[in-house]
Amino acid sequence: MPKKPSKTVTNAAADRGSERTSNCRVALVGFGTVGRAVAKILCEGGNRSLQLTHICNRNVERKRQPWVPSDVIWTDDIQSVLNSDVHIVIELIGGLNPAEQIVRGALQAGKSVVTANKQLIARHGPDLLQLAGSKGCQLEFGASVAGGVPVLPALRTGLCGDRLHGITGILNGTCNYILSRIENARIPFSEALEEAQARGYAEADASEDLDGGDARAKLAILALAGLHTRVAPESIRARTIRPIDAVDFDYAAELGCTIRQISRADLKEETLFADVGPCLVPTDSPFGRVHRNLNLVLTSGQYGGDMAFLGAGAGGDPTAVAVVSDLMFVAQNVGAGRRDVASYVSTPGISSDFETPWYLRFFVRDRPGIVARLAQILAAHHLNIDSLLQKPGYDKASLPFVITLEPCRDALLRPALEEMAGLDFAIRPCLSLPILRQE
Amino acid sequence: MPKKPSKTVTNAAADRGSERTSNCRVALVGFGTVGRAVAKILCEGGNRSLQLTHICNRNVERKRQPWVPSDVIWTDDIQSVLNSDVHIVIELIGGLNPAEQIVRGALQAGKSVVTANKQLIARHGPDLLQLAGSKGCQLEFGASVAGGVPVLPALRTGLCGDRLHGITGILNGTCNYILSRIENARIPFSEALEEAQARGYAEADASEDLDGGDARAKLAILALAGLHTRVAPESIRARTIRPIDAVDFDYAAELGCTIRQISRADLKEETLFADVGPCLVPTDSPFGRVHRNLNLVLTSGQYGGDMAFLGAGAGGDPTAVAVVSDLMFVAQNVGAGRRDVASYVSTPGISSDFETPWYLRFFVRDRPGIVARLAQILAAHHLNIDSLLQKPGYDKASLPFVITLEPCRDALLRPALEEMAGLDFAIRPCLSLPILRQE
Numbered sequence: 001m002p003k004k005p006s007k008t009v010t011n012a013a014a015d016r017g018s019e020r021t022s023n024c025r026v027a028l029v030g031f032g033t034v035g036r037a038v039a040k041i042l043c044e045g046g047n048r049s050l051q052l053t054h055i056c057n058r059n060v061e062r063k064r065q066p067w068v069p070s071d072v073i074w075t076d077d078i079q080s081v082l083n084s085d086v087h088i089v090i091e092l093i094g095g096l097n098p099a100e101q102i103v104r105g106a107l108q109a110g111k112s113v114v115t116a117n118k119q120l121i122a123r124h125g126p127d128l129l130q131l132a133g134s135k136g137c138q139l140e141f142g143a144s145v146a147g148g149v150p151v152l153p154a155l156r157t158g159l160c161g162d163r164l165h166g167i168t169g170i171l172n173g174t175c176n177y178i179l180s181r182i183e184n185a186r187i188p189f190s191e192a193l194e195e196a197q198a199r200g201y202a203e204a205d206a207s208e209d210l211d212g213g214d215a216r217a218k219l220a221i222l223a224l225a226g227l228h229t230r231v232a233p234e235s236i237r238a239r240t241i242r243p244i245d246a247v248d249f250d251y252a253a254e255l256g257c258t259i260r261q262i263s264r265a266d267l268k269e270e271t272l273f274a275d276v277g278p279c280l281v282p283t284d285s286p287f288g289r290v291h292r293n294l295n296l297v298l299t300s301g302q303y304g305g306d307m308a309f310l311g312a313g314a315g316g317d318p319t320a321v322a323v324v325s326d327l328m329f330v331a332q333n334v335g336a337g338r339r340d341v342a343s344y345v346s347t348p349g350i351s352s353d354f355e356t357p358w359y360l361r362f363f364v365r366d367r368p369g370i371v372a373r374l375a376q377i378l379a380a381h382h383l384n385i386d387s388l389l390q391k392p393g394y395d396k397a398s399l400p401f402v403i404t405l406e407p408c409r410d411a412l413l414r415p416a417l418e419e420m421a422g423l424d425f426a427i428r429p430c431l432s433l434p435i436l437r438q439e
Numbered sequence: 440m441p442k443k444p445s446k447t448v449t450n451a452a453a454d455r456g457s458e459r460t461s462n463c464r465v466a467l468v469g470f471g472t473v474g475r476a477v478a479k480i481l482c483e484g485g486n487r488s489l490q491l492t493h494i495c496n497r498n499v500e501r502k503r504q505p506w507v508p509s510d511v512i513w514t515d516d517i518q519s520v521l522n523s524d525v526h527i528v529i530e531l532i533g534g535l536n537p538a539e540q541i542v543r544g545a546l547q548a549g550k551s552v553v554t555a556n557k558q559l560i561a562r563h564g565p566d567l568l569q570l571a572g573s574k575g576c577q578l579e580f581g582a583s584v585a586g587g588v589p590v591l592p593a594l595r596t597g598l599c600g601d602r603l604h605g606i607t608g609i610l611n612g613t614c615n616y617i618l619s620r621i622e623n624a625r626i627p628f629s630e631a632l633e634e635a636q637a638r639g640y641a642e643a644d645a646s647e648d649l650d651g652g653d654a655r656a657k658l659a660i661l662a663l664a665g666l667h668t669r670v671a672p673e674s675i676r677a678r679t680i681r682p683i684d685a686v687d688f689d690y691a692a693e694l695g696c697t698i699r700q701i702s703r704a705d706l707k708e709e710t711l712f713a714d715v716g717p718c719l720v721p722t723d724s725p726f727g728r729v730h731r732n733l734n735l736v737l738t739s740g741q742y743g744g745d746m747a748f749l750g751a752g753a754g755g756d757p758t759a760v761a762v763v764s765d766l767m768f769v770a771q772n773v774g775a776g777r778r779d780v781a782s783y784v785s786t787p788g789i790s791s792d793f794e795t796p797w798y799l800r801f802f803v804r805d806r807p808g809i810v811a812r813l814a815q816i817l818a819a820h821h822l823n824i825d826s827l828l829q830k831p832g833y834d835k836a837s838l839p840f841v842i843t844l845e846p847c848r849d850a851l852l853r854p855a856l857e858e859m860a861g862l863d864f865a866i867r868p869c870l871s872l873p874i875l876r877q878e
Binding site: 037151312317318320 | 476480581587588589590591592593595596597598599600601725740742743744745746747748749750751756757759760761762763764765766767768772
């Protein structure tokens with residue numbers, strides 16, 4: 001039976017803690033799903049040391065909530081927030097404009113900033129960190145990647161003693177949902193997308209998710225925090241998941257694999273190999289087992305080896321946990337002016353020229369000699385075929401079949417693919433996917 | 440092709456960082472496997488801001504390494520280290536004595552401490568944290584649980600904004616190695632243990648690992664850091680893995696499960712339900728897929744849901760990463776006197792009375808009426824049988840068979856097990872294992 005519980009405060013530590021962090025005034029800018037969840041956690045009062053003083057949003061009157069304490073100031077005037085005596089501004093409006101101006105304005109005014117804004121940090125992170133440092137304040141962005149999965153905080157703390165050389169992740173919940181749906185229901189891409197849109201897992205214009213823009217912004221942030229490399233998100237190659245067909249899951253399964261949107265960055269000497277896009281991953285690998293909106297990040301370090309982080313990559317509450325955690329971290333250091341992410345940042349060369357095995361899927365108008373012709377082109381480019389798969393039962397007028405290649409550099413494969421694109425029997429461009437053999 | 444790389448220092452941040460942390464003098468006490476790995480990382484010079492000044496060990500002369508800079512002082516006199524001007528003492532000698540005196544002495548002298556000592560923190564963590572707080576210095580112990588897996592740093596940072604209510608983990612590499620070996624080779628426990636000892640995965644006296652002492656110390660630390668509960672490791676029930684037999688893996692497989700040593704703590708109202716010992720876990724669950732010396736920790740939070748952390752749980756280099764990461768964290772805060780783990784700690788009641796389905800394995804001298812007798816006892820105690828498994832082909836003089844029970848509290852099962860222990864056909868005590876249905 002449970003013993004009678006008792007509560008004690010470890011006095012010195014608690015007193016010191018509250019002394020340092022009490023009267024830490026916080027303004028919340030942006031009162032959408034995440035903003036509301038952050039306010040809820042702050043108002044539910046687990047943390048007396050953080051005092052929410054302002055909520056700033058356009059048309060703020062229709063946003064008012066009865067559970068917010070009456071002394072919180074509701075405003076749509078960001079300037080009044082920046083002119084106030086708050087210590088920390090939480091930026092949750094997203095996008096570049098006006099978020100960038102707000103964050104710069106706050107830092108200029110000597111206020112620390114917590115943000116979940118991946119586009120802003122991916123594009124301007126190093127500059128903003130420098131600005132924060134020069135003003136003796138802090139900028140934290142733990143919620144900008146992988147929602148509530150504490151990978152950025154881990155890079156900042158428990159892994160900072162290692163020398164990381166690789167980061168690989170499933171970072172986009174929309175792609176993961178759509179690919180999981182095609183996998184499980186063998187429906188066409190377009191149907192899976194419509195379903196995701198109907199359920200609110202994809203926006204009306206989902207290009208940013210599907211074509212890799214969202215994931216490569218996150219990858220740029222992970223590379224900054226973990227590999228200490230400054231890389232413009234646009235310089236990372238992004239491949240779309242749109243051409244993925246149900247038949248690709250059939251063939252992937254033949255190879256013991258499934259298909260996921262993978263974001264990966266490998267630092268080798270002074271080049272950052274980076275790529276975002278669909279890859280074949282072993283079904284029984286950590287990546288193959290990630291379904292729905294979960295995020296997974298694997299880090300590889302010189303000393304500590306591989307670490308995996310798995311959790312909810314999105315959603316108001318998990319993302320709010322990341323924001324509030326950053327807030328508590330910043331609050332404990334207000335006045336200390338500390339800055340530990342990427343104090344030394346290199347600007348490496350960027351390449352997508354990974355050496356990897358490949359999955360090539362063709363749709364052809366069937367006739368004799370096709371395989372011979374393709375094999376001839378591959379041989380001429382010194383590319384070795386690892387397997388040739390043709391499952392029975394498909395329409396001969398639009399016949400899918402697959403060739404897998406032994407590991408070769410992307411740059412060697414491209415010319416062969418271009419030559420194949422001109423063949424008259426090809427009725428769709430060849431789909432080429434890297435095969436990840438990790439683990 | 441890679442572009443030509445260039446390197447830039449983000450000046451303000453880097454200058455500020457090195458200004459804050461330069462001249463941070465560090466003494467290493469204990470120069471075993473982890474100590475050497477820590478020294479290696481520090482001497483390989485990735486971090487110019489940390490200066491290793493002392494290495495302290497018994498018989499230090501025979502420990503000297505040529506790669507350690509000549510200005511490092513080698514000593515076996517701990518008092519000279521405590522009297523020196525070092526800022527941070529790294530304690531890596533392990534055990535309670537003299538580690539406790541050294542850590543207390545360092546904190547008393549106003550030096551921050553980084554330690555990997557699980558027994559010390561499990562027993563004296565709250566007091567030592569209080570002492571550190573009162574002296575304006577820091578105590579970090581990220582390496583004390585799960586080696587290089589950054590779960591403690593994540594609890595301190597990225598998850599601190601959540602309200603965690605559960606932590607479950609595979610925390611002992613020795614048990615995991617032995618159970619994996621029995622699983623894969625279907626060898627007896629004693630043979631798997633001998634093999635582990637021969638390969639250096641288990642000590643000559645492995646009681647601390649096998650009987651759960653090691654894991655419950657780690658669980659007590661996780662409960663302190665994540666659930667903010669102060670719990671003496673001895674008050675956590677520990678069950679041994681010694682009775683696990685190869686046949687248990689046969690029956691577990693029938694149930695879609697395997698067997699792992701699981702450490703779990705659930706905070707419900709003001710009771711901490713805690714237990715360490717072998718459990719059935721689904722083969723396709725995260726726990727079922729953890730092999731060899733990997734560690735896995737799952738946290739459950741009110742807001743962020745479940746998070747999983749996986750990585751190397753032991754080994755010199757991964758553990759050293761955790762130590763150096765703590766060191767960098769402390770160095771960035773020298774003088775700030777911050778203390779954020781468990782500033783509010785409760786002392787809940789402790790219980791091992793989980794409600795769970797059960798696996799009961801019997802070895803009997805076969806004769807008619809055994810099942811009827813056991814079923815009668817279970818019924819008399821209001822325990823519902825879920826399944827009854829008897830695989831063919833075993834020796835009738837020592838016949839294993841299994842009963843699984845629908846979920847019931849541990850406290851209800853005990854009296855039934857005691858009654859069964861008196862039956863004359865039982866040739867070994869009944870083995871009862873909780874079945875984890877998580878995920």
